[in-house]
Amino acid sequence: MKDRYKNGIFSYKDLLPIKAGHTLSLSLSKRDDINIFLFGLAKGTDISEELYDNRSLYINLDGSIRIGDHKLSNDQAIFSGGLNSYAIYADEDSYLLEISYNKKEDKMLKLENMGQIFSLKDVITYLDGGISNYDVYSRDDLKIVLMAFDAGEGLTPHTAPGDALIFALEGEADMMVKDETHRIKAGEQIVFPKGVRHNVTAVTKFKMALILVK
Missing domain, CATH: 2.60.120.10 (Jelly Rolls)
Structure with a gap:
């Protein structure tokens, strides 16, 4: 990226x-x-x-x-x-x-394989008290994932092997990147740079698309 x-x-x-x-x-x-x-x-x-x-x-x-x-x-x-x-x-x-x-x-x-139109937000559903993941596409150097977080749920801080472009689809979340926290809402984007510590915490029910390029 x-x-x-x-x-x-x-x-x-x-x-x-x-x-x-x-x-x-x-x-x-x-x-x-x-x-x-x-x-x-x-x-x-x-x-x-x-x-x-x-x-x-x-x-x-x-x-x-x-x-x-x-x-x-x-x-x-x-x-x-x-x-x-x-x-x-x-x-x-x-x-x-x-x-x-x-x-x-x-x-x-x-x-x-379907070759049909699909709605990103409708592909994945919320899990009460948890997080859902859905791989839209995956190979060694490219991964496209949909994620749905129940309010208050989040990921532990971690790093990624490549740059990850995030598209907020629904709701709001706090995105920690290195030492800074950013509030993101539907329609906005953020990049998690390769090797930089980050996490996601849902403020409301929150859906996002993640595009990881290694």
């Missing part, structure tokens, strides 16, 4: 303000085999039809997006297999996250 995103809470809307008639993109993480891009698409704009070799997970963070024949609303996502040709169109001002990765040996999970 780029260093500029490792300084506390941020919002994708502040990173990439939408401009009328524009399609904007911002690289959050770029490697030979894994890329994470944020797109800001003004209403009526599009990304023209192209042939994509890599697999991608698309997450519609806000707005209304069409990817080929699939229409995504807020917090909905879809996996796209490689060697597919499709266009992306914004029916209204929208923010789209693309996680693109090559097709090396990996662990195929149920959601990817």
Whole structure:
């Protein structure tokens, strides 16, 4: 993850303000085999039809997006297999996250095999007095996880083997990063840098998506 995103809470809307008639993109993480891009698409704009070799997970963070024949609303996502040709169109001002990765040996999970639209918040449910985890996608160098915390529940301080990008989906939580604690709420993001001690404590019932790149 780029260093500029490792300084506390941020919002994708502040990173990439939408401009009328524009399609904007911002690289959050770029490697030979894994890329994470944020797109800001003004209403009526599009990304023209192209042939994509890599697999991608698309997450519609806000707005209304069409990817080929699939229409995504807020917090909905879809996996796209490689060697597919499709266009992306914004029916209204929208923010789209693309996680693109090559097709090396990996662990195929149920959601990817379905090839259907799914809602991040609806995939995982709360556990009374506990924490739920759901692996959306997993391989040695890339992990995408959904987590749901009951109010007051949290993780013990720990470090991660790579940078972890957190998207708050529902509720509020306190995020400790090194010696600082940040209050995060739905619609905001934070990065846990590689090797830096951190934890999560839910203030209310709290759901988040975690993207770990090693």
